[in-house]
Amino acid sequence: MVWRWLQADRARGRAYQPRFEHQEVIAAWLGGVLAITLLGLISLWSHYPLVVAPFGASTVLLFGHPRSPLAQPRNIVMGNTMAALVSVACVHWLGGDPWVMGLAVGITIALGQRLRCLHPPAGAVALLGVLLHAKPLFVMLPVFTGSVLLTAMAVVFSRLHALSDHYPHHWI
Template sequence: MGSTKQSILAGLFSIITIGILTFLTYRTEFGVFLLASFGSSMVLLYGYPESPFAQPKNVFFGHLVTAIVGLLFLHFVPLPIFLTIPLAVGFGVGLMILLNVTHPPAGGNPIIVIIGSVSFDYLLSPVISGAVIIIISAIIINKLILKKSYPSQK
């Protein structure tokens, strides 16, 4: 069970990180930086940064791989949505595991991509740009503020 301090700090740093993405999305002209699954990423990055699923490689490539899978199914698999969504999620999860870049929150990306009917530009903004920002934030906060060994040194 997590400690009170751990839970408060995880919540606080989640507010800060998602706050940065929200500010960039709604108060600047730089583009979209928010992805719903980034909220789930906060649980791992600030609650359990030692987890293999919270490591930068997993965060970045997990989000990227599953978003690509979602886009490929959306644009190139001519099936009804009730089939494309579960197929895309399954392929995305399987590919993350195969490539050793598992990041559980990214499993929702194909759903987001398909329901949102997004274009391939979505990969750059919000997927890549947002993932880079949350990874940089997690490194700064975990390493410099919380004095945790993040990313994990294997």
């Protein structure tokens, strides 16, 4: 009985989980390495902070599954920026208590759904903003600027390798 359940579960999993060709895995790895490295180098050269942990998760979507609706430019730039705005507003009006962290993430989810810019790493942006007691500059540096640069890197990278169709699948 258990064996049948496991076989059926494995068959269902194949239908829901994407499969990636060897070349896609290598391209995703290379894209992720280059994007975060370049963002870090730009941060060093410009003396502006452009790297935050949630960008690691955005990079996974951008290079690991660029066909995902959650990886499109609207979702990345608007989703992350909106989350930064939410976190700054929450910190300004409510402080940095644990319930404020939860509220910021919850508002980010709800607004992402309503504004059609849901991006899972945006929840981490909202949480990080509250944890850091973010000020308004957090919205522009690192969040908005970093999101735009990551998205631009993904566009350029997709044009340079001929493994699949170009990113993005839609802009807005």
